[in-house]
Amino acid sequence: QQQVKQSPQSLIVQKGGISIINCAYENTAFDYFPWYQQFPGKGPALLIAIRPDVSEKKEGRFTISFNKSAKQFSLHIMDSQPGDSATYFCAASRNNNDMRFGAGTRLTVKP
Amino acid sequence: DAGVTQSPTHLIKTRGQQVTLRCSPISGHKSVSWYQQVLGQGPQFIFQYYEKEERGRGNFPDRFSARQFPNYSSELNVNALLLGDSALYLCASRGGGAGANVLTFGAGSRLTVL
Numbered sequence: 001q002q003q004v005k006q007s008p009q010s011l012i013v014q015k016g017g018i019s020i021i022n023c024a025y026e027n028t029a030f031d032y033f034p035w036y037q038q039f040p041g042k043g044p045a046l047l048i049a050i051r052p053d054v055s056e057k058k059e060g061r062f063t064i065s066f067n068k069s070a071k072q073f074s075l076h077i078m079d080s081q082p083g084d085s086a087t088y089f090c091a092a093s094r095n096n097n098d099m100r101f102g103a104g105t106r107l108t109v110k111p
Numbered sequence: 112d113a114g115v116t117q118s119p120t121h122l123i124k125t126r127g128q129q130v131t132l133r134c135s136p137i138s139g140h141k142s143v144s145w146y147q148q149v150l151g152q153g154p155q156f157i158f159q160y161y162e163k164e165e166r167g168r169g170n171f172p173d174r175f176s177a178r179q180f181p182n183y184s185s186e187l188n189v190n191a192l193l194l195g196d197s198a199l200y201l202c203a204s205r206g207g208g209a210g211a212n213v214l215t216f217g218a219g220s221r222l223t224v225l
Contacts (some may be wrong), residue, residue, distance in 0.1 A: 006153070032212045034212070034213075034214075036216075041218070042218055043115075043201050043203075043216030043217050043218050043219050044154065044201070044216050045216065046213055046214070046215070049212065049213075051138075067120065089153050089154070093212065095213055096142075096205065097159060097166060097167050098135045098156055098159060098167045098169070099144070099214055100156060101153035101154045101155070101156075102153050103152055103153045104152065104153045107221075
């Protein structure tokens, strides 16, 4: 059922560094690509999202880069902070239905 | 403003039992989706409901069923529980218009099957 492949499984970054998480998808009908952030004991929360007609979207320290021809997209977290330590999920959906999630990346930002 | 609320937060069942999980969406949201999140994995899509009708179903056995009520709240039922059903069950709602793509999740119901 996993239609979105995410890497790496875990990532350790120093405070102030750049965190990069990658995702690849197969279904070209997907038209919405969000990233979710999940802290222990909480449900996932939307971080940032992009549509395939845009190659990049930036919100504060978070940037999505989207490569439609390669069917890949990535999340960049600039100036990573210890408070960013969480599990990050990429996802994809079409026509507002059936959102499919990657397996997650556990990010640890060391002070 | 209340977010998506789920109950119960934690529950323990034994194999073969049945469980019902409940979800109240954000006020005004008409679509509810259910996801299963096994420890260390991403959420897996189970069901989506909109206006009381099933709009999508993931790759789960018939032991899993759901329904949506006129007030847009929803229940997820799992029969004949197996050890492998132990997971965090997440409910998410979405609104309409510009927010139609945005899934807002509740904190989940943690099910342990012994």
